[in-house]
Amino acid sequence: QLQLQESGPGLVKPSETLSLTCTVSGGSISSSSYYWGWIRQPPGKGLEWIGSIYYSGSTYYNPSLKSRVTISVDTSKNQFSLKLSSVTAADTAVYYCGCVPRPSGWFDPWGQGTLVTVSS
Amino acid sequence: EIVMTQSPATLSVSPGERATLSCRASQSVSSNLAWYQQKPGQAPRLLIYGASTRATGIPARFSGSGSGTEFTLTISSLQSEDFAVYYCQQYNNWPPTWTFGQGTKVEIK
Numbered sequence: 001q002l003q004l005q006e007s008g009p010g011l012v013k014p015s016e017t018l019s020l021t022c023t024v025s026g027g028s029i030s031s032s033s034y035y036w037g038w039i040r041q042p043p044g045k046g047l048e049w050i051g052s053i054y055y056s057g058s059t060y061y062n063p064s065l066k067s068r069v070t071i072s073v074d075t076s077k078n079q080f081s082l083k084l085s086s087v088t089a090a091d092t093a094v095y096y097c098g099c100v101p102r103p104s105g106w107f108d109p110w111g112q113g114t115l116v117t118v119s120s
Numbered sequence: 121e122i123v124m125t126q127s128p129a130t131l132s133v134s135p136g137e138r139a140t141l142s143c144r145a146s147q148s149v150s151s152n153l154a155w156y157q158q159k160p161g162q163a164p165r166l167l168i169y170g171a172s173t174r175a176t177g178i179p180a181r182f183s184g185s186g187s188g189t190e191f192t193l194t195i196s197s198l199q200s201e202d203f204a205v206y207y208c209q210q211y212n213n214w215p216p217t218w219t220f221g222q223g224t225k226v227e228i229k
Binding site for chain 2: 035037039046047048049052060062063096100104105106107108110111112113
């Protein structure tokens with residue numbers, strides 16, 4: 001049974017780069033059976049898809065964030081990562097990682113989420 | 121870019137009553153539609169996928185319908201544990217992209 005866990009700093013300064021890692025257990029991130037993705041949720045607001053990656057390294061990003069987002073995969077650690085550059089207070093959110101079993105399009109399971117606050 | 125619009129924003133329902141939530145896509149998404157339930161402090165949980173198939177362990181009181189641009193999530197008889205926020209989400213096959221609706225909060229009347 002797949003399990004995902006987010007990790008990374010809970011506080012990031014404005015204009016800096018937010019970096020998070022999602023560790024996958026119970027399955028291989030190198031499997032061709034999954035997309036791996038990041039979703040965020042500002043406090044009191046809805047869900048926003050940030051981007052996804054395939055084990056081959058192919059990436060797909062939300063057009064509204066594409067210029068600032070990089071998602072990568074580390075098969076040796078069974079992890080994938082998110083970098084979001086030039087952050088502002090508007091990037092304060094709970095960040096979730098999730099798995100999309102191919103060929104479905106549904107996120108299942110999700111990590112528990114991690115709150116990242118952008119503040120000086 | 122496909123936009124997902126949910127209505128209403130808030131739905132007030134008494135326990136035991138039926139709840140009907142709507143989700144509209146700005147263009148056809150076929151049956152590439154999922155519904156999630158989110159409770160405070162928790163990650164979203166998959167309820168329905170493929171517009172109408174219940175995920176593993178989801179009670180039969182949850183049902184989904186629709187295709188193309190109009191979708192409905194119905195909770196036949198609301199239980200106390202069903203009061204939560206519900207999101208729809210579409211999946212575009214190529215290039216792979218995902219879009220969520222803004223959510224519907226189901227609250228106790």
